[in-house]
Amino acid sequence: MMKDLSHQTRPVNLILLGPPGAGKGTQAKILQDRFGLVQLSTGDMLRGAVAAGTAAGKAAKDVMDSGGLVSDDIVLAILRDRMAEPDCAAGVIFDGFPRTIAQAEALDALLADTDAQLDAVIELEVDDSALVQRILNRAEQARAAGQPVRADDNAETLGQRLAAYHAQTAPLIDYYAARGTLTKIPGMGDMDEIADALATIVKPLTTA
Numbered sequence: 001m002m003k004d005l006s007h008q009t010r011p012v013n014l015i016l017l018g019p020p021g022a023g024k025g026t027q028a029k030i031l032q033d034r035f036g037l038v039q040l041s042t043g044d045m046l047r048g049a050v051a052a053g054t055a056a057g058k059a060a061k062d063v064m065d066s067g068g069l070v071s072d073d074i075v076l077a078i079l080r081d082r083m084a085e086p087d088c089a090a091g092v093i094f095d096g097f098p099r100t101i102a103q104a105e106a107l108d109a110l111l112a113d114t115d116a117q118l119d120a121v122i123e124l125e126v127d128d129s130a131l132v133q134r135i136l137n138r139a140e141q142a143r144a145a146g147q148p149v150r151a152d153d154n155a156e157t158l159g160q161r162l163a164a165y166h167a168q169t170a171p172l173i174d175y176y177a178a179r180g181t182l183t184k185i186p187g188m189g190d191m192d193e194i195a196d197a198l199a200t201i202v203k204p205l206t207t208a
């Protein structure tokens with residue numbers, strides 16, 4: 001993928017919204033490579049905290065393994081620390097955050113504190129029926145590559161993750177739609193097509 005930094009004049013902050021398995025992580029990495037934005041995955045940060053055995057990781061582990069949402073306090077503390085690092089000034093892609101209205105409100109405050117703005121919220125629309133297979137494929141690919149399989153990437157836990165998404169995270173769609181920051185794109189197609197659709201939205205923002 002070609003980098004496209006030639007005309008970048010301002011940092012862009014984006015949220016990728018969508019259910020587990022929608023492809024947020026995959027697309028965030030592509031956007032990171034193309035536009036020099038920093039992927040901020042709260043799921044990755046939490047898995048890092050679990051692996052490192054920090055207090056936050058210990059408190060988060062069982063909730064994550066059962067497919068529920070980690071408390072806003074823990075997630076916000078981890079995110080705040082990460083956003084204070086200098087690389088985030090280049091612009092960030094929030095992947096898996098915010099997941100509750102309270103997190104969205106905290107993000108508004110955090111961005112206001114640093115005089116930063118939220119440029120776009122992009123929802124990847126995927127049918128629930130496709131998600132189970134995607135998650136099971138991800139687990140299978142990790143296994144085949146000799147990589148660790150996520151403890152929550154199984155059919156049982158996925159039901160809980162989808163339920164948490166619909167109950168706690170989907171209300172963010174209306175929250176951002178009401179502010180005019182929401183764009184929806186189909187998340188069902190080919191990975192490269194989705195990446196191009198995202199780039200079409202993001203590129204004008206980086207040069208605005």
Ligand code: ADP
Pocket residue numbers: 019020021042043044046063064065067068069070071072075095096097098099103152161
């Ligand atoms: P996915 O989107 O595929 O479910 P993530 O890596 O984003 O995967 O999240 C994995 C788990 O980490 C979630 O099921 C949840 O327990 C926890 N988690 C990640 N981000 C958040 C968040 N912003 N708020 C609460 N819990 C979170």
